[in-house]
Amino acid sequence: MSDPQNGLRRGRGRRPAEAVRAAALTAAGEMLFETGLPGLTFDKIAQRAGVSKMTLYKWWPSPGALAFEAYFTAVEPRLAFDDTGDIAHDLRSQLRSFVRLLTAERGGPVIAALVGAAQHDPDLAAVLAEQYTIPRRTLAVDRLRRAQEAGQIAPDVDPQVVVDQLWGACYHRLLMPAEPLTLEFVDALLRNLLRGIAQPVAGTTSGASV
Amino acid sequence: MSDPQNGLRRGRGRRPAEAVRAAALTAAGEMLFETGLPGLTFDKIAQRAGVSKMTLYKWWPSPGALAFEAYFTAVEPRLAFDDTGDIAHDLRSQLRSFVRLLTAERGGPVIAALVGAAQHDPDLAAVLAEQYTIPRRTLAVDRLRRAQEAGQIAPDVDPQVVVDQLWGACYHRLLMPAEPLTLEFVDALLRNLLRGIAQPVAGTTSGASV
Numbered sequence: 001m002s003d004p005q006n007g008l009r010r011g012r013g014r015r016p017a018e019a020v021r022a023a024a025l026t027a028a029g030e031m032l033f034e035t036g037l038p039g040l041t042f043d044k045i046a047q048r049a050g051v052s053k054m055t056l057y058k059w060w061p062s063p064g065a066l067a068f069e070a071y072f073t074a075v076e077p078r079l080a081f082d083d084t085g086d087i088a089h090d091l092r093s094q095l096r097s098f099v100r101l102l103t104a105e106r107g108g109p110v111i112a113a114l115v116g117a118a119q120h121d122p123d124l125a126a127v128l129a130e131q132y133t134i135p136r137r138t139l140a141v142d143r144l145r146r147a148q149e150a151g152q153i154a155p156d157v158d159p160q161v162v163v164d165q166l167w168g169a170c171y172h173r174l175l176m177p178a179e180p181l182t183l184e185f186v187d188a189l190l191r192n193l194l195r196g197i198a199q200p201v202a203g204t205t206s207g208a209s210v
Numbered sequence: 211m212s213d214p215q216n217g218l219r220r221g222r223g224r225r226p227a228e229a230v231r232a233a234a235l236t237a238a239g240e241m242l243f244e245t246g247l248p249g250l251t252f253d254k255i256a257q258r259a260g261v262s263k264m265t266l267y268k269w270w271p272s273p274g275a276l277a278f279e280a281y282f283t284a285v286e287p288r289l290a291f292d293d294t295g296d297i298a299h300d301l302r303s304q305l306r307s308f309v310r311l312l313t314a315e316r317g318g319p320v321i322a323a324l325v326g327a328a329q330h331d332p333d334l335a336a337v338l339a340e341q342y343t344i345p346r347r348t349l350a351v352d353r354l355r356r357a358q359e360a361g362q363i364a365p366d367v368d369p370q371v372v373v374d375q376l377w378g379a380c381y382h383r384l385l386m387p388a389e390p391l392t393l394e395f396v397d398a399l400l401r402n403l404l405r406g407i408a409q410p411v412a413g414t415t416s417g418a419s420v
Contacts, residue, residue, distance in 0.1 A: 038330075088408075112329045115385055119326025120248075125387075133386045148409075157407045160389050161379070161398040168382025169374035175325055175385060176343045176378075177335075179370050188371040196406025197367045198298075199358075 023049040024056060028066050029074035033106050037113040040067050064117075068124075071110050072132060075101055081139045087147035088194060094140075095166060095186045103181055108174050115175060137163050165193055233259040234266060238276050239284035243316050247323045250277050274327075278334075281320050282342060285311055291349045297357035298404060304350075305376060305396045313391055318384050325385060347373050375403055 015023070027049035031040055040063050046053040060066035078101050082090045102108035118125040137160065144159035153159075169189055173181040225233070237259035241250055250273050256263040270276040288311050292300045312318035328335040347370065354369035363369075379399055383391040 116326045116329025119322050119385070128386070129388060133388045137388055151409050153407050154409045157402060158398055161395065161402055162407060164379035164382045164389075164395075165375045165399065165402060168386075169371070169378045171386065172374045172378025172381050175329070176338070176381065178339055178343045178347055179374075185371065185374075188368055189375065192367060192371055192375060192403060194406055194408040196404055197363050197372060198404040199361050199364045 020049075020051050020055060021059060024051055024059070024066065025070045025073045028063075028070035032067055032071055032110050033074070036106075036109050037064075037067055042066075064124075067110075068114060068127065068131075071107070071114070075107060078105070079136070081143050083143060083146065085150070087144070087150075087152045088190065090143060091166065092186065092190055095170070095189070096183055098167065099170060099181055099183060099186055102170065102174055108181070112174055115171075136167075140167065162193065166190070230259075230261050230265060231269060234261055234269070234276065235280045235283045238273075238280035242277055242281055242320050243284065246316075246319050247274075247277055252276075274334075277320075278324060278337065278341075281317070281324070285317060288315070289346070289349075291353050293353060293356065295360070297354070297360075297362045298400065300353060301376065302396065302400055305380070305399070306393055308377065309380060309391055309393060309396055312380065312384055318391070322384055325381075346377075350377065372403065376400070 024045060028040065028045045031045065031048065042053050042056045042063050045063065045066065046056055056066065060069070078097055079094070080097075081094050084090055102111070114124070114128060118128045140163050141159040144153060144157075144162055147153040148155055148157070148159070153162075166189055170181060170185075173179055173185070179185075234255060238250065238255045241254065241258065252263050252266045252273055255273065255276065256266055266276065270279070288307055289304070290307075291304050294300055312321070324334070324338060328338045350373050351369040354363060354367075354372055357363040358365055358367070358369070363372075376399055380391060380395075383389055383395070389395075
């Protein structure tokens with residue numbers, strides 16, 4: 001905040017590289033959530049961030065690459081994973097933040113466009129897997145493993161499969177839309193998966209044969 | 211088979227319209243599973259089906275539209291939903307067919323390409339929802355409702371949510387690849403969802419608070 005270069009930024013572009021980079025990411029992230037991926041150009045981002053277009057070209061090969069990094073910079077704090085010691089509580093609060101990001105905060109069309117484009121762009125597919133899909137899976141898997149150690153999740157459950165049955169179920173409603181993506185849906189996902197959907201057979205604790 | 215027009219088909223193209231249409235769909239479906247969506251042209255389909263390219267133009271606006279119909283014609287019999295009276299058995303056999311279709315039978319890249327393209331093509335998105343996503347959800351929901359009536363699935367479970375936690379989980383591994391899509395995965399999905407993942411608390415039949 002007291003950086004003496006700040007006073008010069010509009011006149012001579014003398015902000016430190018990291019500040020310029022952050023300004024570009026913030027501007028691109030805001031524009032993504034306001035207007036979506038199509039229409040995002042280096043011209044518009046440069047204007048909003050108060051940086052030169054040449055600077056953007058120096059760091060990102062395309063507006064798409066900048067948009068991709070901006071999206072994940074913007075969503076990172078929204079997708080934090082709490083550990084209160086209660087796995088049901090922590091899954092619910094993380095999934096609710098995730099669904100709000102996709103719906104009310106309009107991240108859904110952005111991630112849908114990225115996943116869609118990745119289906120015919122192997123480079124984007126690789127970046128999406130390495131920088132988004134795998135790290136986000138790992139956060140959830142780590143939290144689920146701690147819940148297994150704490151005796152809250154059955155020890156023979158594969159946490160990777162749980163990820164597909166919670167977050168994957170939300171992506172299904174996003175990418176192949178047919179039913180609404182709501183906070184009630186999140187609660188139903190958790191209820192089904194934690195307690196099971198089989199009707200308990202009287203006198204035993206297990207339901208349909210599995 | 212005894213249709214007298216059959217003998218004329220190569221010389222004068224006199225097969226009945228429905229037979230020509232079926233031949234085009236079969237050829238396009240086979241080519242889709244052999245080589246994928248890219249590279250599928252009216253020329254190649256016409257040659258393989260033994261029909262004229264003009265005939266294809268008459269029925270389908272583009273090779274993509276023909277490919278879309280061919281795909282669903284080809285997968286329909288593979289995705290039949292049994293009702294043996296045992297929901298765990300019927301879900302397992304349908305999901306295993308589905309995963310085999312996506313992997314060993316190479317349907318995965320085709321449906322991934324269609325879902326990917328639908329993210330930026332509203333017309334394709336509408337067709338995909340109406341002709342594939344919604345009808346297939348309905349088949350599963352109907353079978354799950356009968357299982358509820360038979361006392362095999364808890365009565366307060368929303369069958370639509372179950373669809374997202376089984377088939378949606380498979381689509382998640384297809385569209386955002388990170389973990390393998392296998393028959394063991396199908397078994398884990400069913401085990402988790404039918405019995406629940408929460409560690410049962412000693413002396414009660416319920417686990418973590420839901």
